[in-house]
Amino acid sequence: MTLALALEQLLNGLQLGVMLFLMAAGLTLIFGVMGLINLAHGSLYMVGAFACATVAAWTGSFWIGLIASLVAAAAAGAIVELVVIRRLYDRDHLDQVLATFALILMFSEGTRWLFGSFPLYLDIPPLLQGAVALPGGTEYPVYRLAIILAGAIVAFGLYLLISRTRLGMRIRAGESDREMIGALGVDIRTLYTVVFALGAALAGLAGAMVGALQSVQVGMGEPVLILAFVVIVIGGIGSIKGALLGALLVGVTDTMGRFLLPKILALFVAPAQAGMIGGAVASMLIYIVMAVILAVKPRGLFPAAHA
Amino acid sequence: MREIMILTRENLTNLILAALLLAVPFAADALGQPFYITLATRIAILALAATGLNLALGLGGLVSFGHAAFFGIGGYVAGILAAHAFSGDPLLFGLSGTKQMWAIWTVAVIISGLVGLAIGAISLRTSGVYFIMITLAFAQMVYYFAISWPAYGGEDGLSILVRNQFPGVMTMIPLNFFLICYVALLLALGLFALIRASRFGTALQAARQNEVRVATVGIQPYRIRLTAFAISAAITGLAGALFADLNRFVSPSMLSWHMSGELIVLIILGGTGRLFGPLAGAALYVIFEYALGGLTERWQFFLGLILLAVVLFARGGLLGLLAGKAKHG
Numbered sequence: 001m002t003l004a005l006a007l008e009q010l011l012n013g014l015q016l017g018v019m020l021f022l023m024a025a026g027l028t029l030i031f032g033v034m035g036l037i038n039l040a041h042g043s044l045y046m047v048g049a050f051a052c053a054t055v056a057a058w059t060g061s062f063w064i065g066l067i068a069s070l071v072a073a074a075a076a077g078a079i080v081e082l083v084v085i086r087r088l089y090d091r092d093h094l095d096q097v098l099a100t101f102a103l104i105l106m107f108s109e110g111t112r113w114l115f116g117s118f119p120l121y122l123d124i125p126p127l128l129q130g131a132v133a134l135p136g137g138t139e140y141p142v143y144r145l146a147i148i149l150a151g152a153i154v155a156f157g158l159y160l161l162i163s164r165t166r167l168g169m170r171i172r173a174g175e176s177d178r179e180m181i182g183a184l185g186v187d188i189r190t191l192y193t194v195v196f197a198l199g200a201a202l203a204g205l206a207g208a209m210v211g212a213l214q215s216v217q218v219g220m221g222e223p224v225l226i227l228a229f230v231v232i233v234i235g236g237i238g239s240i241k242g243a244l245l246g247a248l249l250v251g252v253t254d255t256m257g258r259f260l261l262p263k264i265l266a267l268f269v270a271p272a273q274a275g276m277i278g279g280a281v282a283s284m285l286i287y288i289v290m291a292v293i294l295a296v297k298p299r300g301l302f303p304a305a306h307a
Numbered sequence: 308m309r310e311i312m313i314l315t316r317e318n319l320t321n322l323i324l325a326a327l328l329l330a331v332p333f334a335a336d337a338l339g340q341p342f343y344i345t346l347a348t349r350i351a352i353l354a355l356a357a358t359g360l361n362l363a364l365g366l367g368g369l370v371s372f373g374h375a376a377f378f379g380i381g382g383y384v385a386g387i388l389a390a391h392a393f394s395g396d397p398l399l400f401g402l403s404g405t406k407q408m409w410a411i412w413t414v415a416v417i418i419s420g421l422v423g424l425a426i427g428a429i430s431l432r433t434s435g436v437y438f439i440m441i442t443l444a445f446a447q448m449v450y451y452f453a454i455s456w457p458a459y460g461g462e463d464g465l466s467i468l469v470r471n472q473f474p475g476v477m478t479m480i481p482l483n484f485f486l487i488c489y490v491a492l493l494l495a496l497g498l499f500a501l502i503r504a505s506r507f508g509t510a511l512q513a514a515r516q517n518e519v520r521v522a523t524v525g526i527q528p529y530r531i532r533l534t535a536f537a538i539s540a541a542i543t544g545l546a547g548a549l550f551a552d553l554n555r556f557v558s559p560s561m562l563s564w565h566m567s568g569e570l571i572v573l574i575i576l577g578g579t580g581r582l583f584g585p586l587a588g589a590a591l592y593v594i595f596e597y598a599l600g601g602l603t604e605r606w607q608f609f610l611g612l613i614l615l616a617v618v619l620f621a622r623g624g625l626l627g628l629l630a631g632k633a634k635h636g
Contacts, residue, residue, distance in 0.1 A: 105611030283455045287448035
């Protein structure tokens with residue numbers, strides 16, 4: 001085990017964390033403002049990936065595809081909010097879970113209908129191909145570094161949006177007292193649609209960026225969705241800061257666990273067994289971390305004041 | 308208990324549902340259509356699993372999005388015990404596997420109950436959305452463990468070569484196996500009715516309606532809920548063991564979060580908290596799946612559409628439609 005390899009894994013963990021943040025930020029924003037639990041968030045991630053892959057194939061440009069993914073996911077989010085989601089705000093969480101579970105079935109099967117069962121592929125744009133040397137001698141793909149950077153920019157942009165703009169002020173007001181800002185004359189229905197579309201766009205962006213690393217296929221959003229749930233539960237539902245720290249914690253823990261656990265166990269037991277036990281424990285590691293955190297702090301690390 | 312003895316509209320509906328489920332396999336057997344027996348068995352087992360969940364979700368208001376964990380654990384207990392009985396390898400501490408359903412069920416109920424106790428002990432410290440997501444996450448933990456642990460098939464699952472045995476019954480005959488599942492379902496429904504009418508069940512429902520009041524009269528909601536959650540897990544685990552024997556195959560898909568979602572769907576389709584809600588829901592679901600699957604390859608899309616319509620516009624589920632609104636609770 002060299003230091004360079006560990007550094008590479010650490011960067012991979014950061015990259016996973018950044019992706020999870022893009023998903024978790026939308027989920028936690030939607031929950032914080034509207035009190036809605038949205039299982040179909042993974043479907044919006046998938047919509048972004050498919051839009052990017054399709055448009056990139058038509059135009060030959062990844063960048064146009066990336067814009068298309070934002071537009072498509074935001075549009076899908078806005079339509080879903082207008083048609084279905086806004087009927088669910090007053091319902092209990094059980095109804096929200098079921099309705100959005102139904103939406104997943106429809107999105108997945110609908111996408112299979114349109115695009116077939118074969119995965120699509122998305123190439124890394126020429127600008128970001130290649131690798132850079134890491135200290136220690138190994139090389140690291142530029143594209144993954146670009147994802148980390150993009151995530152950092154989005155996180156900062158989100159911070160500015162929420163703390164510095166009028167829209168952000170309304171979002172914060174909506175989090176603390178929905179009825180009051182309605183009474184103050186803010187068009188709360190439009191605000192909800194905008195927040196939902198914003199969350200959807202973030203998920204779509206995440207899907208498009210990951211699409212160039214993995215294949216673009218139906219069901220790709222579900223594992224990410226569940227990890228994003230773990231993130232916001234750890235971070236405290238409704239807290240963007242919690243989502244960011246939770247995402248980085250989950251991303252790094254998962255990646256480093258898979259890398260380190262078999263190696264650590266190999267010090268004590270036979271290598272074959274160490275690989276098997278280490279692999280199995282590593283796949284559960286983030287859930288164990290979550291259980292421990294919740295056993296100590298049932299409302300997550302940064303509980304939102306109201307929820 | 309008295310209320311289920313009187314012939315109300317709901318009890319009549321329940322009686323008809325139970326009689327129909329019993330009649331279909333016999334008719335199918337007489338007509339030489341064993342496929343429909345399998346379909347009815349599937350309904351009975353899914354209804355059993357959902358009856359377990361109904362205890363936590365319907366009576367206790369505990370929206371568990373992780374009951375697939377218990378369903379799958381029950382399934383794996385059946386698979387693993389049968390595999391060891393077949394190969395002759397000792398299991399743990401020199402104990403051997405078994406092909407006896409009785410023994411398998413006992414182990415499945417105990418293990419899924421204990422896992423339910425452990426998961427519940429942590430999850431019930433939270434409530435609302437947190438509870439939903441934590442139970443989901445715990446189920447995923449079990450799911451990933453099953454996938455990455457290669458000893459029992461990992462991602463490929465585990466086959467049960469010959470259906471397990473029950474004293475005096477040829478379990479390979481579809482009708483016999485159906486009857487076993489049917490009796491298990493009726494017993495579980497009986498248990499559900501007993502619990503609902505008991506002091507414990509009253510406290511459980513009261514804790515759902517007003518936690519503070521229950522705590523004020525000196526009952527700890529946490530203990531009541533934890534007990535209910537463990538019983539609920541045990542019943543769903545039993546269903547899992549039967550499901551494994553029905554398919555003679557266990558795989559991580561029994562543990563997947565789609566399964567957890569499906570179990571909730573069954574309850575909502577049938578009617579939340581109603582005694583026969585799970586049966587009505589399971590029947591409706593399996594029939595939908597079968598009928599839509601015959602019409603179109605894209606049946607899941609339409610299933611989603613129907614489900615969405617039920618949630619948005621037809622609250623109360625099938626029993627709400629057939630037997631009127633729930634009286635209380």
